[in-house]
Amino acid sequence: MIREATPDDVPVILAMIGELAAYERAAESATATEPQLKEALFGPQPAAFALIAQDAGGPVGFALWFRNFSTWTGTHGVYLEDLYVRPEARGGGHGKALLAALAQLCVRRGYQRFEWSVLDWNEPSIGFYRSIGAQPMDEWTVFRLTGEALHTLADTAPTNGA
Structure with a gap:
């Protein structure tokens, strides 16, 4: 079963x-x-949203996502920040069900993109994503600013900025 997360799910989401x-x-x-x-x-x-995969024993996985926006399509999309299914529940269709629920949300809302990142070495996940028709965006490289570099750049912003 896939359901929307509730405030009571926060401790289990954080654990996962x-x-x-x-x-x-x-x-x-x-x-x-x-x-x-x-x-x-x-x-x-809310800055993000979550779905819970649950079986008879309780929550076994989650998907945490947020809306993004494409200037090219003029529509929102879904960015999947985290998808996780506990090891003992893997192979039970929970991951695919979470992804299918998010794909359904995209279609229902007219969102044209559903995107996420995966670590290069995570071959089991890469194989799974390919099996459902997801395509890697090999021509794109993800960049990230954190820590000292983030603060250094922030210090160069005009004082009347956003």
């Missing part, structure tokens, strides 16, 4: 974020807190 970070060899980078996640998902202006 930690599990995902450990799998991606970056456990130390997962520093989000329950209050931060609750505000982001359920505050007055």
